[in-house]
Amino acid sequence: MARINLRPWREELRAEMQKQFVVMILGAAIIAAGLAFLWVSDVDSRIAYQQSRNAYIETAMKQLDKQIKEIEELKRKRDELLARMKVIQDLQGKRPVIVRVFDEMVRTLPDGLFYTELKKAGDTVSIVGMAESNSRISSLMRQFDQSGWFANPNLSNVLAADNKRAGYSQFNLSVQQKTPEPEGEEK
Incomplete structure (x- = not known):
């Protein structure tokens, strides 16, 4: 006897294949979602790690900026102190020079001549004085030329006698002040 199968096996096979397809799609979707979740969480953790590193660098930069400001302030104070020390050393070094300059001015002063005003600007000494004659003024200029402390005397004008004197x-x-070479001087 011949067997005839009247069951709808093709529809069952199709329904089974459809179920498997849906299960595979759902499985693939779940796996894709899981992978996407892992990727997003990895990216988020990397971003958080980088942000924490950036925050650390920013705080370190702020500390370095403070230290740089402190260093600049210390350098400025150091430069001010060095400038003050230099001024003090210059004044200490020039203290005996001014005494010697005045002494030399008195030594070069001939009789019949006196100073009424002295001004010093840099190395130039401006002198206003009174003289009995022009020969006394020329004698003063020769004395300045021969002096070891002065050079280049320059007579700017001579005014005739007034009623007062x-x-x-x-x-x-005007005369240039110079510092002579020490010649076995005491120190």
């Missing part, structure tokens, strides 16, 4: 002429003279 009869017989005296007023003169304006």
Whole structure:
């Protein structure tokens, strides 16, 4: 006897295949979602790690900026102190020089001549004085030329005698101050 199968096996096979397809799609979707979740959480953790590193670098930069400001302030104070020390050393070094300059001015002063005003600007000494004659002024200029402390005397003008000081002429003279080489001087 011949067997005839009247059951709808094709529809069952199709339904079974459809179930398997849906299960595979759902499985693939679940696996894709899991992988996406892992990828997103990895990216988020990397971003959080980088942000923590950036925050650490920012705090370190702020500390370094404070230290740089402190260093700059210390350098400025150091420069001010060095400038003050230099001024003090210059004044200490020049203290005996001014005494020697005044002493030399008195030594070069001939009779019949006196100073009424002295001004010093840099290395130039401006002198206003009174003289009995022009020969006394030229004698003063020669004395300055021969001095070890002065050089380049320059007579700017000579005014005739006025009523206050009869017989005296007023003169304006400028001379360069120089520091002579020490010649076995005491220190």
